[in-house]
Amino acid sequence: MNTDVSAVNGSGRAGTKGVPREQREQQILDVATAEFGDRGYTGASVADIAAAAGVSKPLIYTYFGSRDGLHAACLDRAAGRLVPAVAEAQSAPGSLRAVTTLTAIFEALDGHTEDWRVIYDPTLPKPGEAYDRARVHQKALNDMGSEGVADVLSSGDAELDTDHSLLLTWWFAIVSSTVSWWADHPDQSAQQMTERCLRVLSSVTSAAG
Numbered sequence: 001m002n003t004d005v006s007a008v009n010g011s012g013r014a015g016t017k018g019v020p021r022e023q024r025e026q027q028i029l030d031v032a033t034a035e036f037g038d039r040g041y042t043g044a045s046v047a048d049i050a051a052a053a054g055v056s057k058p059l060i061y062t063y064f065g066s067r068d069g070l071h072a073a074c075l076d077r078a079a080g081r082l083v084p085a086v087a088e089a090q091s092a093p094g095s096l097r098a099v100t101t102l103t104a105i106f107e108a109l110d111g112h113t114e115d116w117r118v119i120y121d122p123t124l125p126k127p128g129e130a131y132d133r134a135r136v137h138q139k140a141l142n143d144m145g146s147e148g149v150a151d152v153l154s155s156g157d158a159e160l161d162t163d164h165s166l167l168l169t170w171w172f173a174i175v176s177s178t179v180s181w182w183a184d185h186p187d188q189s190a191q192q193m194t195e196r197c198l199r200v201l202s203s204v205t206s207a208a209g
Helices: 020-043 046-053 058-063 069-087 093-110 112-117 129-153 159-182 189-208
Strands: none
Touching: 020 046, 020 058, 020 069, 020 112, 046 058, 046 069, 058 069, 069 093, 069 112, 069 129, 093 112, 093 129, 093 159, 093 189, 112 129, 112 159, 129 159, 159 189
């Protein structure tokens, strides 16, 4: 979790009293996104979010309508940062597309690694409205990943259907596990993460060669 609520004031509460509503909503969303990211949709508590944000539960319901409304706001904000960044990276030429995409992901998630876990939350109940909403954003990201993988494979000697499926699985696993590692090492900047990944991949490919 990257949102250090205790850093906002000495009491460990976000301290939203007396601030404009828009700013207060963003503070609540910061806390709620961290809660949903850490505990998943099924484990997150509005009571805990309210306590950490220094507001009442009724205020959260006033702002967001319901627990699902709060989750939807967290999800849409997370996707609003990540999806356009990844989409912009797709204009890079084939040989640079993967690295450019990875860099875009790191830059979009810098200080917000919980955004990834909110979008790709395995605890979302299906069928369900929250799951369906998340799937829209997942599909947007997955489709771009699929196109990028196809672009990489098109220049090589590959059994396209099977290799595409495997490489796409690898890509998603690498990104997810890397973001998870980053969440445990929040001192790393987006640039450092890109450089580290390139260094590690270079070592792996050199060893394989």
